[in-house]
Amino acid sequence: MKKIFLLLAITAITASATAQKVNKADSTQLRNIFDVALLNGKSYDWLDYLSNEIGGRLSGSVQADRAVRYTEKELNELGLDKVWLQPVMVPKWTRGFKEYAYIETAPGRTSVVNICALGGSVPTPPTGLKTEVIEVQNFEDLERFGREQIEGKIVFYNRPMQADLIQTFEAYGGCVDQRYAGAMEAAKYGAVGIVVRSMNLRQDDFPHTGSMSYGDTPPGQRIPACAISTNDADYLSNALSLKPDLKFYFKQSCQTHEDVESYNVIGEITGSVYPNKYIVVGGHLDSWDLGDGAHDDGAGCVQSMEVLRLLKQTNYKPKHSIRVVLFMNEENGLRGGRKYAEEARLKNEKHIFALESDAGGFTPRGFSFDTDDANFKQIESWKPLFKPYLIHFFEKGGSGADIGPLKDGTVVLAGLRPDSQRYFDYHHAANDTFDAVNKRELELGGATMASLVYLIDKYGIKNETTEVKN
Amino acid sequence: MKKIFLLLAITAITASATAQKVNKADSTQLRNIFDVALLNGKSYDWLDYLSNEIGGRLSGSVQADRAVRYTEKELNELGLDKVWLQPVMVPKWTRGFKEYAYIETAPGRTSVVNICALGGSVPTPPTGLKTEVIEVQNFEDLERFGREQIEGKIVFYNRPMQADLIQTFEAYGGCVDQRYAGAMEAAKYGAVGIVVRSMNLRQDDFPHTGSMSYGDTPPGQRIPACAISTNDADYLSNALSLKPDLKFYFKQSCQTHEDVESYNVIGEITGSVYPNKYIVVGGHLDSWDLGDGAHDDGAGCVQSMEVLRLLKQTNYKPKHSIRVVLFMNEENGLRGGRKYAEEARLKNEKHIFALESDAGGFTPRGFSFDTDDANFKQIESWKPLFKPYLIHFFEKGGSGADIGPLKDGTVVLAGLRPDSQRYFDYHHAANDTFDAVNKRELELGGATMASLVYLIDKYGIKNETTEVKN
Numbered sequence: 046m047k048k049i050f051l052l053l054a055i056t057a058i059t060a061s062a063t064a065q066k067v068n069k070a071d072s073t074q075l076r077n078i079f080d081v082a083l084l085n086g087k088s089y090d091w092l093d094y095l096s097n098e099i100g101g102r103l104s105g106s107v108q109a110d111r112a113v114r115y116t117e118k119e120l121n122e123l124g125l126d127k128v129w130l131q132p133v134m135v136p137k138w139t140r141g142f143k144e145y146a147y148i149e150t151a152p153g154r155t156s157v158v159n160i161c162a163l164g165g166s167v168p169t170p171p172t173g174l175k176t177e178v179i180e181v182q183n184f185e186d187l188e189r190f191g192r193e194q195i196e197g198k199i200v201f202y203n204r205p206m207q208a209d210l211i212q213t214f215e216a217y218g219g220c221v222d223q224r225y226a227g228a229m230e231a232a233k234y235g236a237v238g239i240v241v242r243s244m245n246l247r248q249d250d251f252p253h254t255g256s257m258s259y260g261d262t263p264p265g266q267r268i269p270a271c272a273i274s275t276n277d278a279d280y281l282s283n284a285l286s287l288k289p290d291l292k293f294y295f296k297q298s299c300q301t302h303e304d305v306e307s308y309n310v311i312g313e314i315t316g317s318v319y320p321n322k323y324i325v326v327g328g329h330l331d332s333w334d335l336g337d338g339a340h341d342d343g344a345g346c347v348q349s350m351e352v353l354r355l356l357k358q359t360n361y362k363p364k365h366s367i368r369v370v371l372f373m374n375e376e377n378g379l380r381g382g383r384k385y386a387e388e389a390r391l392k393n394e395k396h397i398f399a400l401e402s403d404a405g406g407f408t409p410r411g412f413s414f415d416t417d418d419a420n421f422k423q424i425e426s427w428k429p430l431f432k433p434y435l436i437h438f439f440e441k442g443g444s445g446a447d448i449g450p451l452k453d454g455t456v457v458l459a460g461l462r463p464d465s466q467r468y469f470d471y472h473h474a475a476n477d478t479f480d481a482v483n484k485r486e487l488e489l490g491g492a493t494m495a496s497l498v499y500l501i502d503k504y505g506i507k508n509e510t511t512e513v514k515n
Numbered sequence: 516m517k518k519i520f521l522l523l524a525i526t527a528i529t530a531s532a533t534a535q536k537v538n539k540a541d542s543t544q545l546r547n548i549f550d551v552a553l554l555n556g557k558s559y560d561w562l563d564y565l566s567n568e569i570g571g572r573l574s575g576s577v578q579a580d581r582a583v584r585y586t587e588k589e590l591n592e593l594g595l596d597k598v599w600l601q602p603v604m605v606p607k608w609t610r611g612f613k614e615y616a617y618i619e620t621a622p623g624r625t626s627v628v629n630i631c632a633l634g635g636s637v638p639t640p641p642t643g644l645k646t647e648v649i650e651v652q653n654f655e656d657l658e659r660f661g662r663e664q665i666e667g668k669i670v671f672y673n674r675p676m677q678a679d680l681i682q683t684f685e686a687y688g689g690c691v692d693q694r695y696a697g698a699m700e701a702a703k704y705g706a707v708g709i710v711v712r713s714m715n716l717r718q719d720d721f722p723h724t725g726s727m728s729y730g731d732t733p734p735g736q737r738i739p740a741c742a743i744s745t746n747d748a749d750y751l752s753n754a755l756s757l758k759p760d761l762k763f764y765f766k767q768s769c770q771t772h773e774d775v776e777s778y779n780v781i782g783e784i785t786g787s788v789y790p791n792k793y794i795v796v797g798g799h800l801d802s803w804d805l806g807d808g809a810h811d812d813g814a815g816c817v818q819s820m821e822v823l824r825l826l827k828q829t830n831y832k833p834k835h836s837i838r839v840v841l842f843m844n845e846e847n848g849l850r851g852g853r854k855y856a857e858e859a860r861l862k863n864e865k866h867i868f869a870l871e872s873d874a875g876g877f878t879p880r881g882f883s884f885d886t887d888d889a890n891f892k893q894i895e896s897w898k899p900l901f902k903p904y905l906i907h908f909f910e911k912g913g914s915g916a917d918i919g920p921l922k923d924g925t926v927v928l929a930g931l932r933p934d935s936q937r938y939f940d941y942h943h944a945a946n947d948t949f950d951a952v953n954k955r956e957l958e959l960g961g962a963t964m965a966s967l968v969y970l971i972d973k974y975g976i977k978n979e980t981t982e983v984k985n
Contacts, residue, residue: 083678208553437907485936
């Protein structure tokens with residue numbers, strides 16, 4: 046029994062000593078970072094330009110190209126040690142004219158509904174597609190109904206996001222198979238098109254786009270896919286229960302083109318002690334085309350740029366090289382993330398830490414870490430430093446899509462975790478616009494990221510030769 | 516040294532045993548509460564009605580009266596054990612026609628600016644007031660400038676909220692003296708009116724009203740007071756630096772009337788074990804008149820109503836009597852809060868706990884507690900129960916204005932603490948409307964409150980005879 050007491054006591058004392066040890070210099074540095082971010086931040090102005098002067102930045106678009114040039118210029122103005130563009134070939138898909146759809150309950154009795162093509166979808170025939178609808182909740186339903194009941198019809202996937210899940214990304218994860226694989230699965234049963242309930246926890250009129258895949262469906266068998274707003278999904282479902290043989294019409298002219306050249310935008314502060322060891326902070330510069338991509342992921346880009354600016358403004362000289370990477374093509378290809386990791390491997394660039402912000406510009410709550418116990422424990426010991434900023438969420442879990450390809454068994458990966466309650470109100474929809482981002486919330490996110498980058502740079506990571514004893 | 520180890524060890528073991536002991540049944544109950552709130556909540560519909568069908572509910576207004584009748588009816592429909600109205604005399608102040616103001620830099624060169632009368636202000640003369648302006652940051656500036664430079668002028672208080680404070684209520688606390696006491700202080704130096712920079716952390720065009728006091732300034736010496744939007748405050752300040760003798764014109768026709776009768780709306784589930792011991796949960800039913808009072812404090816009212824509904828829906832039979840109290844007149848008098856406490860004392864009603872929600876319908880982060888160490892420690896031991904709901908903030912501090920008068924040395928007082936970053940974007944302004952409230956965020960707040968009420972009811976409070984051994 047006494048041994049247990051002793052052990053517990055030592056643990057308690059160690060924990061508090063660690064907390065105290067990092068407290069003074071580090072808490073001053075964190076305070077400085079937050080002060081500069083909140084009193085003299087740049088991220089909101091950058092986001093204003095990206096959103097309101099450039100707009101939606103779908104890979105391969107003129108807007109994506111303008112965003113590359115703009116952020117390159119702005120990074121150059123920060124006086125970093127290096128700024129460059131990393132070429133990468135990206136897919137190009139265009140939406141064409143605005144989609145149009147209606148429900149026809151009897152000849153001449155039609156109600157227009159709000160849809161948008163899913164990213165990567167083929168078009169409908171030029172005159173549109175009109176046929177009966179079969180509503181399903183999941184792929185098991187397809188099997189249950191079988192070709193007999195599905196062939197020649199439009200499959201309507203209507204499984205909603207689960208409102209009782211506190212973390213809305215879990216609710217998204219539980220639904221997104223309908224959007225991503227719905228067309229390829231329905232095509233197997235002879236469906237001629239699909240309509241997917243928007244991934245949105247709110248009842249409203251915005252259809253939400255997003256990527257989809259045909260898998261290995263041969264080109265001739267690919268069927269057009271669109272998303273319908275949550276209000277109209279309910280309307281369609283109700284109409285179907287009253288009139289199972291109603292018809293649904295939709296028309297879209299989207300197209301996939303040849304791949305085009307684009308760029309990751311990269312800026313670097315070269316490390317004073319370990320110039321060849323890298324810390325990456327980033328977001329993705331491309332966005333969907335319906336809104337202006339302010340939350341997804343303009344916010345993450347400008348916060349990442351701000352991290353380097355905040356370190357400079359607070360006169361912190363990093364030991365490791367710190368890079369901001371604005372990845373191209375997260376939304377419909379992940380080519381930028383893959384390219385960055387590939388080149389890093391070719392050049393034998395040792396990455397110790399990568400942090401992505403791609404969950405909206407909302408009040409930050411903390412981080413999710415993809416790392417081992419030793420590193421997680423070290424990071425957890427910094428929690429008291431973050432408490433004054435109400436940053437409390439430090440959990441193991443995923444990080445970010447663009448930095449995922451860097452995973453190599455030693456690099457510590459992390460994702461900023463902002464409050465997620467409103468994220469899917471805007472995600473991939475026309476209302477993901479600048480006015481939906483609050484300046485302070487955005488700035489707090491950038492400061493929170495800069496604080497973690499500072500701590501990782503100062504103390505290094507565990508199980509890696511760059512570890513620095515304090 | 517050994518004694519310290521032993522003490523630490525015992526503390527650690529006790530803490531972990533407590534956490535485990537409450538875990539199972541309680542975590543199930545909390546999960547049930549959150550499920551009902553998120554899947555089948557009523558609070559958002561109630562708020563829709565209060566905001567969109569009734570609107571701003573200033574004390575003594577027709578809307579305030581309609582809100583009393585509506586909430587009484589809705590509480591009756593919940594099947595509570597008792598629902599009643601508690602009469603209370605409240606002040607009645609009306610805004611009159613829309614205020615009008617401009618800056619005149621030269622005869623005929625005017626720019627209209629956005630202002631609103633402060634609550635309780637006297638009107639300007641019917642033709643308005645036009646004179647020179649002196650800009651100050653605080654009351655010390657008044658003393659420094661003296662009667663010589665202030666007499667006959669309009670005093671312009673322009674100290675902004677501090678953006679570097681993480682908790683925005685602190686920034687508000689650091690500024691609100693300008694609004695509350697600005698007129699009485701300026702009048703001492705012969706000012707003829709005041710203009711106050713809106714208590715808003717955002718740059719926009721909304722003027723923010725709020726209560727003010729003339730203290731013991733004799734009626735004949737009371738000067739009119741208005742708030743100006745943050746954008747126009749900057750504009751006025753810049754204009755003054757270029758043209759110190761510019762003139763400011765404003766006109767407002769607000770009026771204070773005789774007190775009128777109004778009501779606190781009260782509903783009760785009578786306790787099964789301690790029917791004469793009370794738990795109160797509440798918000799204030801009155802609001803300012805510019806918006807529809809959705810965040811301040813329609814949200815707190817419907818969340819408080821929802822607490823009782825959630826307990827009923829989850830089939831929880833409280834040991835103590837649990838009351839929802841919708842207080843009247845928090846904004847400009849606190850008469851409802853005082854009246855409730857006064858009657859509770861007269862009737863010798865022992866209150867063990869009171870919880871107020873009056874900080875907006877944003878994502879809840881936790882609670883602030885006005886209580887002793889023993890109770891705070893017990894409440895802290897429940898933190899693990901709240902972790903799945905991302906509720907992490909448990910601190911000592913203030914509670915709520917309406918429940919403050921209940922303070923008696925034993926009652927535990929608490930305030931819900933939602934994310935505060937956006938609160939002052941809407942506070943007391945025309946944009947405090949239903950559409951600024953997110954359904955999930957509102958519902959999470961109600962569920963968080965119900966969870967705490969459930970735990971307090973089940974385990975009782977410390978230093979009080981109702982304490983229940985588990």
